[in-house]
Amino acid sequence: MRDGRKDKGLDEEKKNTWPSRFRQDNGTPIVFSAGESWGRAEDVQRADIEKQFDRLALLPGHSLFGQFSDNNSNNPDSVDGAFSASLERMDRTGINDDSDSEEEGEEFGFTQTNQQDWFPHGSRTMFMLDLLDNLPRLRLSNDHLKAIIWVMRECKTPDVPAFSALRKKQIKSKHHTSSLGNHFYMNHxxxxxxxDxxxxxxxxxxxxxxxxxxPISEFWQADKWTSEIGLDELFPMWADWENKAASHRHFFVNELARQYDGTYVVxxxxxTVENVVHADVHDVKIIRRPEVEYSPNYEMPHPLREKARGRPMFRLHIMPWSDDVSGxxxxxxxxxxxxxxxxxxxxxQKLAQEYFVRFASTSPHASSSELFVALxxxxxxxTWHDGYDCEIEEEILFEIIPHVLPADNPQQSETASHIGMAGNLGCRKDLNGGLKAYQETDEGYEAFYNVRIFFYLHPKNSVFNLLQPGEPCDKEVTVQTIRWQVWNACGGNKATGIKDKISQYWIQRTLEMGKGFRAxxxxxxxxxxxxxxxxxxEDRKIVKDEISRQIQLDLWNWVIQQPPESIDPHRDTPAEILHTYLLENNKYVWHDTTKQWDxxxxxxxxxRLAASSISGLSIPPPRPRYVVQYKNSLIGKHFKMLQQLGVFHIHDLCTRLLFSLWKATGELGAHLWYPxxxxxxxxxxxxxxxxxxxLDIWGLIDPERILVKGKLHVFPHLPEDIPRFGLAILYATEIYECFNAVFRLCSIFSNHLAPSRDIAATLADMEHFKHVASGGWWKNLEGTYIRAGSLVRSFLTSNRELQRRLGWSxxxxxxxxxxxxxxxxxxxxxxWEKALGSTFGLTEPAPTGASWASCKSLITQSGDSCKPGSWVFFQRPEAIGRISKILARDRNGKIxxxxxxxxxVVDLFxxxxxxxxxLNMPILIQSSGTQTSLVKPRELLFEFNAQHDCVTCKCSTAAVPVLQERIVTDRTELHTRHSSQPRFILNMHGLHNVHHxxxxLLRALTRCSVHELVFIEVRQ
Structure with missing residues (x-):
């Protein structure tokens, strides 16, 4: 018999030489063949692997793919020994081979049709494996993917790639070494x-x-973008992109332009005004002037035109965000x-989706200041960056400008080179504070409740001449103070309120180096x-002083680097409502209320909380038993729920002052979440x-709180931040905190030897997959812009499961x-009569005689989905009511x-x-006249939340059996029983539709006024 392994007709011979198998009593396979089988060695190895896997107790439990990762593959506590041995055998037999040999490529080759439709993956199999490898919240280790590929090969799945072929699709991150010597990687x-x-x-x-x-609802509508930003930081040009014949005409600012009527403007x-592009221009008139009176105010053509070389130029404003996170x-x-x-x-609306979160870098060693330097x-x-605009189908240039720096307060202090809230000058935004003795004076204490206030300066500290009392912190003053500290090679001074983390390192280095140079x-x-x-x-002293000054100058030139910045860390670090309000103020209120509860x-x-209505609040059920059981371990979503519902249930569970604090917290919170x-x-x-x-009520409850909890002083800066940056929710960081879960999964599956590189590469690969699956364009080696095949592009847009897993809505x-x-x-x-019931007595709308079917929901003008029981405003004189029924005509079984x-059908209130x-909220009572009305669905404006007035209506509580595993037990728990009296409170603490x-409502019902309790205390 010919040696089939050397014959060109190998594939045909393989088909005719598959061995027949029998097993002995002990399970040993018996192989029959007409002479030497071409695959005998491979069959023996495969049988050995199968025998090892048969011994694994993990397989029947289907937990194999949730047990192992590269980083702990040698850890006997986390990896089963038999599985490790099997993986080693897979490596030796080539099943788990990382190499991408030519033979392997031929065996699992791609057809021409697959290459076109599933480009760049080559096949549906490769695309699905790449998809599995890049699901943000379903991370797989290398062992998982190797096992999946092995199983697919064993099942004869076509077009299965090698593991290394899958990994070759990753993109590279950039290595950085900070000035402190820390190494990290960054996706720039x-x-x-x-x-994008x-x-x-x-x-x-x-x-x-x-x-x-x-109305203001986005960043580009707020004052900083529309009024403060210099003209050189706005978008430099415009073109008529919709007109392809004219899109090549680029109109730059500060250049002469001719209008259609023949006049000229600059x-x-x-x-944009109501989504239509406009230009602020200078009118141009032709006048006669002597040449000597010309002033080069405008440089024409625009200097950027030469750099652009016909390419459109844009500017993007971004928000960098940094935080300390556990891996x-x-x-x-x-x-x-x-x-x-x-x-x-x-x-x-888009930035609130996980799909739009861009991960830049992580490091267990470098601080945020070091990451910011690399960023x-x-x-x-x-600095202009290359890009491709898929909408106008042209190469472009774009510049990046940081716009705002949100974070938790310690991080914002570090960003602003501020010593932190524990310092004498504890505010990063103004010069509030001073020595302890001054803070306890009437003038010093009152200053914490205001902004732009005076503070006490010790006359011995001459550096304070740079800081003028009554002024907000100034970026140039901060930079000058840092330079002053470095110049004198001294430690941080708490009295200045300035302590730059990186400069502290260089201060110590200059002290050590200066000592060595002087020696x-x-x-x-x-x-x-x-x-x-x-x-x-004296001559010797003069020479020594000269040498010392030269050493100082050399060190100064060596250490100082201050690149220009377009952002002011003092003014551009606004109050972030998650960390400052929910996790600070609301947590303080909750703790002070519950610490005395039995x-x-x-x-x-x-x-009481379980009996709350959550219709119109856009929150999940409150889980009240969990809230009270783990009252000291709540997170942001719990405090947001309590902020909206808590005040209705604590009237007799706390002091009068604390109850007023709950009201003040809910009222301010509703304002901060304006959309x-x-x-x-x-x-x-x-x-x-x-x-x-x-702040006044906090001062009545605990006068020292604002001194020791500096975050309360951040609130007076809100009236400055919101006009400049827009709504507080725009720079809230909940979406980043949610994305930290994705980061942790990537951290777990890193090798922990180079975590910054591994995590950056993993998340860069996710970005790569999202871009390809979204139909994004990229430049190939020939310089042509291409995108994925039709089947790849359509998979994301037509598959809701993948949309959900990528966080795209x-x-x-x-x-x-x-x-x-x-x-x-x-x-x-x-x-009509049967569908409506006999209790309403309403006339059927024309045309009569139709069949009516019940409906579960409808869409209001605001886009809310309302159900029976929802409270709504509508376009009728009655204006407000609660939905009782939703009916639609049934035409031969079609709704x-x-x-x-x-x-x-609406119950009128x-x-x-x-x-x-x-509660300081509007009261709803049932209409004394007509109590029910018919309303057309398109007349409904929006949904809101209302709570039953249990205090006035004297609602009771009673013990009811507890359900466990859907089984009624002998245990009981309290349950609120609402009375039948139709009196409700319009929830002004609710966040949903608060602006509507x-x-x-009448201004008299919504105007914010000083709390009566504050008036009483002031009079006393």
């Missing part, structure tokens, strides 16, 4: 943001020009410093300046009153007034979901002209 913002321009799912949402009209900046899922802390960036030219390489003024050049007789060996007295009070509060501001002047007037109320237009029917088993189809074929004195509520 320029590369990440270039993906080339991504067809992202590019349509990039807002290029500042918006100067309409554009100063490009803006472990367990409670054992594994310190890392993370850096993320956000494209501020995208709307907030700043992309922000250097005049060599002044002290050591063998090496010192020869003049010192002969001179004495088990009975906890049970009462849990029963849109129509009247900024009125909003700020209310905001200042609410901040003052909160497609905006689907909601048609106002449309209804959603109940399931066929529940909706029924009845006449007509349009608004014209549906009707809403009225809003009293006076507010509830206890305040727009439709």
């Amino acid at each position: 913002p320029a590369k990440l943001l270039a993906l 321009w080339a991504n067809p799912l992202v590019r349509p949402f990039i807002h290029i020009y500042p918006e100067v009209s309409g 554009p100063v900046r490009w803006i 472990n899922v367990s409670k054992q802390y594994n310190a890392h410093t993370n850096m993320y960036v956000t494209n501020f030219n995208l709307p907030h 700043g390489d992309d922000f250097i003024p005049g 060599i050049q002044i002290t050591d007789p063998q090496t010192r300046d020869q003049r010192l060996n002969t001179l004495k007295g 088990a009975k009070k906890e049970e009462i509060f849990a029963a 849109e501001i129509n009247n900024m002047e009125q909003y700020l007037a209310d905001l200042k009153v609410l901040v003052a109320n909160l 497609k905006t689907r237009p909601l048609v106002c007034g449309t209804v959603k029917p109940e399931s066929s088993a529940k909706r029924g189809s009845n006449s 007509l979901t349009q608004s014209s074929n549906a009707i809403v 009225v809003v009293l002209d006076i507010k509830d004195q206890r 509520i305040r727009d439709v």
Whole structure:
């Protein structure tokens, strides 16, 4: 028989020489063949592996893919020995081979059709494996993927790649060494943001020009973007992109431009007004002047035109965010410093999705200041980055400008080179504070409740001449103070309030190096300046001083590096509501309230909280038993829920002052979560009153709290931050805190020897996969821009499961007034009388005689999905009510979901002209006249939340059996029973649609005023 392994007809011979198998009693395989089998050695090895896997107890439990990772493969406590041995055998037999040999490529080759439709993956199999390897919240280790590939090969799955072929698709991160000698890797913002321009799912949402009209809801509508930013930091040009024939004509600012009417203007900046691009221009008139009077105010053509070379030029504003994060899922802390960036030219609705989070870097060694220095390489003024705009189908240049620096307060202090809240000058934004003795004076204490205040300066500290009392912190003063500290090679001084983390390192280095240089050049007789060996007295002192000054100058030139920046860390570190409000103020309020509770009070509060209505709040069920059981371990979502519901249930569970504090907390919280501001002047007037109320009540409860908890002093800066940057929710960091879960999974599966590199590479690969799957464009080796095949591009847009796992939500237009029917088993189809019931007595709308089916929800004008039981405002004189039924016409079994074929039965309520004195909220009572009305679905405005007035209506509690595993037990717990009296409180602490509520109610019901309790205490 010929040796088939050397014959060119190997494939045909393989088909005819598969061995027949039998097994002995002990399980040993018996192989029959006509002579030597071509695959005998491979079969024996495969049988040995199968025998090893048969012995594993893990396989029947299906937990194999959740047990192992590269980083602990040698740890006997975490990896089963048999599995490790099997993996080693897989490595030896080639099943687990990392090499990409030619033979392997031929065996698992790709067809021409696959290469086109599934490009660049080559096949559906390769695409699906790459997908599995890049799901953010379902991380797989190398062992997982190797095992999956091995199983697919054993199942004869076509086009299975080698493991290394899959890994070759990763992109590289850049290595950095900080000035402190720490090593880390970074995915630079320029590369990440270039993906946005080339991504067809992202590019349509990039807002290029500042918006100067309409309500404020986005970054580009706030004062910093529209008023403060210099013209050289705005977008430098415009072109008519919709007109392909004219899109090559680029109109730069500060250049002469001709209008259609023949007149000439000089554009100063490009803006949008109601989504239409406009230009602020200087009119040009032809006048006669002597040549000597010409002034080169404008450089024409624009200097950027030469750099552009015909390419469009844009500017992107970003938000860098850094925080200390644990790399472990367990409670054992594994310190890392993370850096993320956000494209501020995208709307907030998109930035709230995980898909748009851009991970830049992490390091267990480097501080955020060191990461910022590396990040700043992309922000250097005049640095333009290449990109491809998939919308206009052209190469572009773009510049990156940092816009705002949100973080928790310690991180913001470090960013601003501030000593922190424990310092004498504890505010990073102003010069508030002073020595302890001054803080305890009336003037010093009152200063904490205000901004731009005076503070006490010790006359001995001459550096304070740089700082003028009553002024906010100034970036130039801070830089000068850091230079002063380095120049004198001294330690940080708490009295200045300035302590730059990196400068502290260099201060110590300069002290050590200066000491060494002085020893060599002044002290050591063998090496010192020869003049010192002969001179004495005053002449010797002059030479020593000269040498010392030269050493100082050399060290100064060596250490000082201050690149220009376009951001002020003092003014551009706004109060971040997650860390400053939810996790600080709300936590203080909750702790002070519950620390004196006994088990009975906890049970009462849990029963009341369980009876709360959450309709119109957009929050999950509150889980009250969990809240009281783990009251000292709550997180942000719990405090956000308590902020909206807690005040309704604690009237007799806390002191009068604490109850007032709950009211002040809820009122201010609702203002901070505004999604849109129509009247900024009125909003700020209310905001200042609410901040003052909160701080005044804290002062009555615990006067020292604001001295030891400096975050309370951040609140007076809110009226400055919000007009400059926009809504507080725009720079909230919940989405980053959520993404930290993805980071931790990547950290767990890193090798822990080079965590910064491994994690950066893993997350860069996720960005790569998202870009390819989204239909993004990239440049190939020939310089042509290409994108993935049609089947790859359509997979994400048509597959909701992948959309959910990548954190991308497609905006689907909601048609106002449309209804959603109940399931066929529940909706029924009845006449008007039967569908409505006998208790209403309402006339059927024309045309009559139709069949009516029950519906589960409808869409309001604001886009809310309302159900029976939802509270709504609607366009009728009655204005307010609660949905009782939603009905739609049934035409031969087909439910007509349009608004014209549906009707809403609403229980009518009225809003009293006076507010509830206890809660300071509007009161709802049932209408005394017509109590039920028919409303067309398209007339409903928006949904809101209302709570039953249990105190006035004297609702009771009773013991009810406890359910465990859906089984009724003998144990009981308290349950609130609402009375039938229809009196409700309109929840003004609710965050959902709070701006709409305040727009439709009378100003007398929404105007913020000083709390009565504060008035009483002041009078006393």
